[in-house]
Amino acid sequence: MAADLPPEVACRGLAKTYDAGAPVEAVRPLDLTFAAGRTTALLGPSGCGKSTVLRMIAGLEEPTAGEVRIGGETPLELRRRAGLAMAFQEAALLPWRSVASNIGLALTLARRRADPEAVQRLIALVGLEGFEQRRPAELSGGMRQRAAIARCLVTEPGLLLLDEPFGSVDEQTRLRLNLDLPRLWQERGTTAILVTHSVSEAVLLSDRVVVFSPRPATVLADIAIDLPQPRRAGMVREARFLDLVDQISASLAESEPAARPLAAQ
Numbered sequence: 001m002a003a004d005l006p007p008e009v010a011c012r013g014l015a016k017t018y019d020a021g022a023p024v025e026a027v028r029p030l031d032l033t034f035a036a037g038r039t040t041a042l043l044g045p046s047g048c049g050k051s052t053v054l055r056m057i058a059g060l061e062e063p064t065a066g067e068v069r070i071g072g073e074t075p076l077e078l079r080r081r082a083g084l085a086m087a088f089q090e091a092a093l094l095p096w097r098s099v100a101s102n103i104g105l106a107l108t109l110a111r112r113r114a115d116p117e118a119v120q121r122l123i124a125l126v127g128l129e130g131f132e133q134r135r136p137a138e139l140s141g142g143m144r145q146r147a148a149i150a151r152c153l154v155t156e157p158g159l160l161l162l163d164e165p166f167g168s169v170d171e172q173t174r175l176r177l178n179l180d181l182p183r184l185w186q187e188r189g190t191t192a193i194l195v196t197h198s199v200s201e202a203v204l205l206s207d208r209v210v211v212f213s214p215r216p217a218t219v220l221a222d223i224a225i226d227l228p229q230p231r232r233a234g235m236v237r238e239a240r241f242l243d244l245v246d247q248i249s250a251s252l253a254e255s256e257p258a259a260r261p262l263a264a265q
């Protein structure tokens with residue numbers, strides 16, 4: 001049972017301009033609603049503002065304008081009661097703790113009772129059996145990412161935010177995680193928002209894909225992924241999957257700034 005009812009996430013007029021000497025407009029006022037219990041992928045060219053949007057939803061970045069409401073609460077209110085979990089590119093595990101202890105710690109921090117069985121189940125699911133007692137420094141980058149994802153899932157959050165969660169994971173493991181992990185959070189009805197650079201990963205994982213323009217991020221395309229759940233490995237060769245990948249790749253290609261000589265970038 002999920003500890004929380006999955007929330008709807010509403011971004012209203014959400015905007016961010018960084019003050020980096022000169023102002024950097026990262027996100028232009030954005031109105032987006034993420035339906036409760038659904039998985040949405042955010043795609044767009046590098047530097048367009050995807051992580052900024054995710055970090056504002058997580059309450060890690062203060063918007064310049066607008067607001068985020070998660071089932072009526074602010075991100076900080078939700079975080080305070082551990083209703084939100086996030087895994088970002090750099091898997092921030094505590095270096096002096098083992099894999100099992102890092103995952104178990106998420107339960108302690110969320111003031112939940114220890115649950116070694118749940119920790120072990122997730123370790124098996126992300127393929128880290130046999131590495132329970134290893135410290136993060138003894139793992140590969142991809143293994144650390146998998147441990148960080150297990151740590152996110154153990155508290156059964158209502159909202160899951162993933163920023164390039166499988167960036168350092170090898171292709172084979174990535175395909176398996178792309179199929180197994182969403183099943184886990186979708187069965188619990190979790191609302192999930194993820195940032196990825198992989199179009200096929202976005203289609204395989206999500207119910208909806210939002211394509212952003214180059215910075216400042218605005219929505220260029222908003223595409224429902226009407227493939228049946230749960231997704232299967234064979235789907236990546238089916239016509240509808242390939243159609244969706246084509247359609248999204250075309251939107252992305254339109255969104256890419258015209259090629260410029262490297263020296264001008």
Ligand SMILES: Nc1ncnc2c1ncn2[C@@H]1O[C@H](COP(=O)(O)OP(=O)(O)OP(=O)(O)O)[C@@H](O)[C@H]1O
Nearest residue numbers: 018020024026045046047048049050051052053215
């Ligand atoms: N703390 C910051 N201070 C100043 N500028 C920033 C800061 N964080 C991000 N930016 C700028 O805001 C823009 C959007 O960055 P962001 O990380 O959100 O993009 P992204 O789409 O997630 O990129 P990528 O796909 O390459 O990870 C970039 O131009 C970046 O340089």
